[in-house]
Amino acid sequence: MPAPVRPQPRNRPRGRSRPAIRVRGLTKHYRSVTALDGIDLDVQSGEIVALLGPNGAGKTTTMEILEGHRRADSGEVQVLGIDPRNATPAWRNRIGIVLQGVADFGTLTVRQVIDLFGVYYTDPLSVDETLGLAGLTEEADRRLNTLAGGKRRRLEVALGIIGRPQLLFLDEPTTGFDPGVRRRFWSLIRTLRDQGTTILLTTHHLDEAEHLADRVAVINKGRMIAIDTPARLGGRRTGTTEVRWRTPDGPRTVRTRTPTALVRKLTTEFRGEVPELTVTRLTLEDIYLDMIGQRA
Structure with a gap:
């Protein structure tokens, strides 16, 4: 069994270094539908940014434009210093894309599929290192048609990282995962970030964004309505907190x-324990649902 891959010191952006992604005034229309309406976004090198928004908000369109798979109608887009419309093979060697679903490779093994994809890159990771990063070492000689869903998703990640990407795109990476598999997948993503990979991901799981993202960006109806750290989004850190307790006259x-x-005041008044005391701060989900107008 190969030695485990040791995380390297976290590669944080410094000073005025050029962002890994820079978007200004991005627009996209599909006939009468405005998918993107003047999006601005910066993603610094070495950070994870989670793109949040309801279905149809514009997340997937944004990702596809950044990946070079769809053309914008207007606006400025720079990804690793290049407009994706002018993508070259050298530029594509620097990005990784985790697709939703691995193609049918018949009875090929996990090792064989990873080795096959490595041929497309100029400086790929070794197959064993890729297996180790993706947590697939023990499945290396298993055939694809015998893999469970969580393992297949790890293989999709392996194929996205084998080219040593500077920038990794993850679209709904843990859809269909059970809670235990999701947690192990989060550990993989943090390892990649700690080794210096910049990551842009979309997710509907607010706990996933909170655990993984350095910053979260919220898109709604084609517009960027907020971007900040999970702790500060929408004034969360300084927002109101709900305090509940029971008095002789009933709940307060x-x-x-x-x-x-x-x-502190209640503790003094009750001279000790405050009956049925609860202190509830706004969650990231509370803030997010307020922003998109869906909080009950």
């Missing part, structure tokens, strides 16, 4: 920006 609920001071 107060929303406050200074919950610690309120709890």
Whole structure:
């Protein structure tokens, strides 16, 4: 069994280095439908950015334009310093795309498929290193038609990273995963980020965005409505907190920006434990649903 791959120090953007992705005024129309309406976005080298939004918001269209698979109607797009419309083989060697579904390779083994894809890159990872990063070492000699869904998704990631991409695109990477498999997949993504890979991902899982992303960007109806860290998005860090407790006259609920001071005051008033005390801060899901107008 090959030695485990050791994570390298996290490659953080410094100073005024050029962003891995720079988008200004991006628009795209499909007949009478406006898919993108003036999107601006920067993704710095070495960070994970999660692209959030309801179905039809413009996430997939944005990703396809950045990958060079779809043309924008207008706007400026720079991905690793290149307009994807002018993509060259050298540029494609620097990006990785994790597709939704591996093609049918019949009875080929995991190792054989990874080896086959490595031929398309000028400086691929070794097959054993790719297997190790994707957590597929023990499945190396299994045939594709015997792999469970979670393992097949790891193979899709393996095919996306074998070319040593500087930038990795992940579209709904954990769709269909059970909770345990999702957590192991998150560990893989963090390892890639710690080794310096820039990652742009789309997801409908708010806990996934919170655990993985350095920043989250929210798109709704083709417009970028917010971008910030998960902790600060939409004023979450300084937003109101809900404090609940029970008084002799019944339950009380107060929303406050200074919950610690309120709890301290209640503790003094009750001379100890506060009956049925709960302190609830806004979750990322609360903020997100408010932004897209879907919070109950």
